[in-house]
Amino acid sequence: MTKTKMEQEPYKNLYLCKRIVQAKLFIDLHYAEDIDLEQIACTAYFSKFHFCRLFKKAYGKTPHHYLTQVRIDNALRLLGQGVPVAEVSFRVGFDSSTSFAALFKKHYGASPSDYRARQLKKQAWLVSNRLRAVPNCFAEAHGWK
Template identity: 40%
Template sequence: MPRYARGMTPEDIARLTYLRKARDLIDREYAKPLDVPTMASHAFMSPAHFSRQFRAAYGETPYNYLMTRRIERAMALLRGGMSVTDACMEVGCTSLGSFSSRFTELVGVPPSTYRAREHLAVAAMPACVAKIRTRPSRNEASKRLEALAVGAD
């Protein structure tokens, strides 16, 4: 049986294609109610299998990916002056407390603090560059929080 790029079989490529369709659904429909069974149905997989395969392919669970997309969009709305509550609801979150906790975890500051900051550099960037430069990262937020904890000693 022939092997493809990096030792991938046709089945591996098909699996990644289905996972990409589910990821595209999340990117497109982040503000709508999405759950793992709905995402899994777009990848033609059971929810448990989908979650394992998604994490293996993209390095995070489908739910974490969805929340990162929501926070990313909320950051743009907050930079534009929208209230924290309105941004929370606009991106599909139903709990302001959970939204604020996840926002703080990913961005390193609460949404109200982020909204109050000046974002002149981001405003001067082309939108495609701003999207990449402001994308929240779980790893970067962990490093910032660790640095704050070390500085507090």
């Protein structure tokens, strides 16, 4: 297949790009394990410094910040499902729930237990007020009203 202009010019080395993607997907898959930057850079066959620079150019944050973001995002998902805080902390790759709670609060602005309680309350409210979550025009279009 003929390469597009973009593939030829700004990414003379498409191979580099594929390796950055490979590292990002490694984080997405292994965020719950005890992984570190060296290991992630190794996955992509880069030196740590070179890897951090390219990763930040592609995704706007360092691999470390991205890993933290993935862990927090998954914690938000699990807490929203009602999973207890200590279990969430373990399932997203933290050794202790204290360090998890501190980092969560720093990123989200509320403690994991407060967030979990609020989400569960919201879901219970939604069950008995389901149409309140839907703009009227959509509810009518669906025939729900």
